[in-house]
Amino acid sequence: MEVKVAILDDNIAGPPIFKAEHGLSVLVEVDGRSFLWDCGQTSITIENARAMGIDLRAIEGIGISHGHYDHVGALLAVLMAAGPKRVFMHPEALAPKYFKAGPIKRFIGIPFSREAIMGSSLGLELSSGPVEVMPGVHLTGEIPRVTDFEGPEPNLTVRMDGEFVPDPFTDDQALVVETPEGAVVLTGCAHSGVVNILEYVLDRFGPIRAVVGGTHLGLGNETRLEPTLDFLEELAPPKMIFNHCTGTLAIARMIERFKDTFIPGQTGLSVTL
Numbered sequence: 001m002e003v004k005v006a007i008l009d010d011n012i013a014g015p016p017i018f019k020a021e022h023g024l025s026v027l028v029e030v031d032g033r034s035f036l037w038d039c040g041q042t043s044i045t046i047e048n049a050r051a052m053g054i055d056l057r058a059i060e061g062i063g064i065s066h067g068h069y070d071h072v073g074a075l076l077a078v079l080m081a082a083g084p085k086r087v088f089m090h091p092e093a094l095a096p097k098y099f100k101a102g103p104i105k106r107f108i109g110i111p112f113s114r115e116a117i118m119g120s121s122l123g124l125e126l127s128s129g130p131v132e133v134m135p136g137v138h139l140t141g142e143i144p145r146v147t148d149f150e151g152p153e154p155n156l157t158v159r160m161d162g163e164f165v166p167d168p169f170t171d172d173q174a175l176v177v178e179t180p181e182g183a184v185v186l187t188g189c190a191h192s193g194v195v196n197i198l199e200y201v202l203d204r205f206g207p208i209r210a211v212v213g214g215t216h217l218g219l220g221n222e223t224r225l226e227p228t229l230d231f232l233e234e235l236a237p238p239k240m241i242f243n244h245c246t247g248t249l250a251i252a253r254m255i256e257r258f259k260d261t262f263i264p265g266q267t268g269l270s271v272t273l
């Protein structure tokens with residue numbers, strides 16, 4: 001079964017007709033039907049889609065990996081361009097989220113209200129568990145934590161009882177396309193841990209055919225790098241496309257270690273799996 005992924009928004013741009021920003025948006029096409037995984041931070045996503053010849057009006061829905069601005073910031077703009085669509089996310093994605101490091105505090109959550117999303121979409125569908133968004137295409141819902149090296153990230157916080165506490169990221173989920181050749185897995189930032197995500201997908205859907213998306217292996221998560229690379233080497237999915245928050249050191253190590261099975265992601269990249 002053919003599955004196509006097209007990167008509409010990423011931290012790195014391909015040829016000069018495409019634009020980059022800190023963000024992620026990936027269009028997934030399965031049997032001629034398409035679904036948008038994350039929206040990126042700004043309307044760059046729409047410009048890149050246009051430059052790739054992709055008509056966003058054809059998408060059947062939008063799945064949100066987690067409630068950070070770089071994945072949801074362009075949601076209303078995308079809904080304007082695409083027309084009203086169903087929008088799926090975990091309820092905790094709507095919680096206000098902050099970057100907090102010493103005296104520095106920055107809001108990094110969804111920059112508009114639940115009502116604004118409901119008013120621009122065909123419906124905001126909130127679920128903490130798995131949801132089938134198109135035939136054979138699933139949002140995982142909450143990811144069970146099974147590894148001992150993918151713990152909380154102290155600077156990424158939510159407010160609880162007036163205090164900033166590490167975000168438990170119960171909202172962080174993945175998108176899975178079931179195919180006879182194995183599962184195609186799309187991550188957002190993988191705050192819940194890319195190994196936790198892949199262990200869950202292995203358990204629920206079986207062998208993994210491809211992994212695409214952010215893995216958040218830099219930015220204070222360097223201790224995750226080696227055990228993650230070891231896991232991926234052993235898992236050996238036929239194709240890995242990592243990008244967004246993966247980090248330049250991790251990307252360099254992946255190129256070295258995984259050779260032809262690894263493609264560094266960038267805006268404008270379109271791959272038929």
Ligand SMILES: [Fe+2]
Nearest residue numbers: 066068189191
């Ligand atoms: Fe994030």
Ligand SMILES: [Fe+2]
Nearest residue numbers: 068070189245
């Ligand atoms: Fe991100």
